[in-house]
Amino acid sequence: MQVLDHTRKSPSEISSQPAIQTIGLTKQFKRVTAVKQVELVVQPGDIFGLLGPNGAGKTTIIRILLGLVKPTSGKAEIFGFDVTSQRKEVLQRLSAMVESPALYPGLTGRDNLRALALYSGIANPNWKIEEVLNRVGLATRAKDRFETYSLGMKQRLYLAAALLNEPQLIILDEPTNGLDPAGMAEFRQLIKELAQEGHTIFLSSHLLFEVQQICNRVAIIQRGEIIVQGVVKELLTAQASVYVKVTPTELPTAWRILESNGLAGRLKMEGDYLSVDLPTAETGTITRLLATHNIFLAELTPHQQSLEEFYLKLTEGQVAKSGGNHDN
């Protein structure tokens, strides 16, 4: 009999380990390299978003983490346990929603959970089943068959199934795919609440707005490679820009002044505005420089990039071209 959270490693040992860590993770399918030297670190308590276009390698990484696919080289660890050689320990700590919600269509919501509780050997599962049904707001529809549920309800029941064994880490592969805006918002709220309760969430998505709304850390993957990874706020702040408006006659002079003071590569004309790629905290530099040359600003607007803008800038339009992640 196993009591969850009671493992060979002590709780302090586990909490000090990253929830997910991959080292040089590579997966090759014949001539196609789906994942190349991926180094990911997800800390306990994170809501971590793995972003990338279709075919970038997101699902392959998730499949490796779940032990469904073996990596060609490198390794992946979950709370310090190797996903290939210590699968049992890994599966004790995680739950996952992979692709579309798949449960037994002929069984009711409650019976689906009971079947999974029996499978996991959960002793006296009734209170836990009622708890997770309430948690996802399906207690009143638990007597209905799964096949009669809407997609949003199916997703929530699938999440309830993932919560049955109280996982420390929840892996969600495109969790809001196919949901309407209200369903998406509801699901996002649920994920935020789970994170507040202490679960670590790892989700993959290509919906950038969604990821920006809920994730505290992200990694962007393209053609199987991680091109950037970090805290969402820091990434976006570092990429912030400032819109400067001066009288049209002074615009060439302003450009010259800023260019000659080390901002050459950061200037861009956007309509009547001069856009300067500069962290918001450093806007004083612009006002000071221009004022010393008797150019006074008509307008100064800080512009925080959205994750979508950041992502598109980073991938420089290659996203549209990348139909997959072929080596050649």
Next chain:
Amino acid sequence: MTTNPMRTITTNPTLWSAYRHELFKGRKQLFYRAVLALPLIITLLLVILQLVLRVFDPPPPGIPSFQAGNGGLNLGSEGSFAIANNVILAGFASLFGILVAIAAALSVANEYRWGTLKMLVIRQPSRVKVVLAKCLFTLNLVGGVFLASRIKFTIVSRLKSVVLILKRWDKESIILRSQVYRL
């Protein structure tokens, strides 16, 4: 966590838990219940039909009056009805075997079709135990069908007394009817 702090989840993912999962699904799904119930239901319907025919249409000379046969009453081998009866009985005997084979195949195929197999393999117990649990479930079905056929055989072999009662009731009713006509 929203969990009750006084309560802790304990898990024991074993072959037994995977087998109980299979049994639970089987019990809740109409198809598996039908596989077990069909041998009984079909035989009972067939025997009732045979009884009706036997009571109102006596057997030809030389054929035992009421004898339990393979899955129903033995109506001998002569005459079109008797031949049809034997063909039907033989057909049903093999049908149950086929049903069990289909049920066993569906227990795996449905997991693929519904996408639930992936959900099972990313949980404990291991994949090997999932397969073993399905094998045990199939054996369970075979045992269930065997048990159902034994019950069916017992019912059929006890039919003689039922038929005699029916026959006597029929004779009495004929006498009664003829007396009514005379009046």
